[in-house]
Amino acid sequence: MKKLIIGNWKMYPAGVKEAREKFVAIKKVAGTLKNVQTVVCPPFVFVGDLKKLATGHRCVLGAQNAWIENDGAYTGEVSPAMLSSMGLDYVIIGHSERRVLGETNELVNKKVIAGIKAGLTVVLCVGERERDTDGEYMKYIANQIRLALVGVSKKDLSNVIIAYEPIWAVGKNSIHPATTNDALEVTILVKKTLAYLYGKDVGTVPILYGGSVDAKNCAEFLAKSHVDGLLVGRSSLDATIFGEILKSAEKVK
Numbered sequence: 001m002k003k004l005i006i007g008n009w010k011m012y013p014a015g016v017k018e019a020r021e022k023f024v025a026i027k028k029v030a031g032t033l034k035n036v037q038t039v040v041c042p043p044f045v046f047v048g049d050l051k052k053l054a055t056g057h058r059c060v061l062g063a064q065n066a067w068i069e070n071d072g073a074y075t076g077e078v079s080p081a082m083l084s085s086m087g088l089d090y091v092i093i094g095h096s097e098r099r100v101l102g103e104t105n106e107l108v109n110k111k112v113i114a115g116i117k118a119g120l121t122v123v124l125c126v127g128e129r130e131r132d133t134d135g136e137y138m139k140y141i142a143n144q145i146r147l148a149l150v151g152v153s154k155k156d157l158s159n160v161i162i163a164y165e166p167i168w169a170v171g172k173n174s175i176h177p178a179t180t181n182d183a184l185e186v187t188i189l190v191k192k193t194l195a196y197l198y199g200k201d202v203g204t205v206p207i208l209y210g211g212s213v214d215a216k217n218c219a220e221f222l223a224k225s226h227v228d229g230l231l232v233g234r235s236s237l238d239a240t241i242f243g244e245i246l247k248s249a250e251k252v253k
């Protein structure tokens with residue numbers, strides 16, 4: 001399976017010209033890599049413009065969020081059907097930076113279902129705020145997965161990717177990066193949780209790690225944590241660093 005490297009641009013860059021330049025530079029590297037699927041998730045407003053530049057299948061666009069309905073009086077929201085109609089394949093759902101704005105597990109679940117129905121591949125983000133020595137965080141993550149997947153059939157799981165993003169390791173306020181062992185432990189937990197929910201023949205649901213990934217640590221996460229790819233925030237906004245991450249991923253067996 002190709003390594004899946006997703007760049008979450010968050011609410012950057014400030015203007016469309018810069019967004020274009022970054023995307024073109026990333027695409028140039030991504031287009032040369034056979035073993036990596038690159039996805040760039042820009043702010044919604046840049047999607048239409050960048051879509052014109054997204055020729056070829058090795059570097060595609062995704063969205064950072066979507067609403068639970070396909071139309072209606074939801075001022076300021078963007079529907080999964082709209083994203084699909086723009087030719088997008090991926091949508092990030094349940095990112096910790098959205099959960100902190102009030103997105104509950106119940107809303108995340110509705111968004112997961114709406115995204116799948118619209119034909120998008122949902123990148124479901126889960127992760128604990130802090131770790132305790134009793135392993136409560138494991139229950140917390142398993143519960144997030146269970147609640148996000150209520151009503152999602154085994155067949156629909158083929159449109160789901162799970163991204164483990166420990167909140168304490170995500171973004172510029174991160175306390176410290178996770179270790180490859182931290183990520184490995186949760187990779188196993190995700191697999192066990194899916195097997196518990198769907199049975200042992202659950203199939204392959206790709207698992208990503210995200211949280212302070214950079215050009216130095218990316219290869220280690222891919223090689224040692226048994227993940228299928230990475231969700232990259234800040235480092236995806238620097239085309240040179242993101243390019244290095246993509247090239248490293250290409251080399252990991």
Ligand code: PEP
Pocket residue numbers: 008010165169170171172174210211212213231232233234235
């Ligand atoms: C993210 O926003 O999903 C993320 C992982 O951020 P960062 O890489 O900046 O920690």
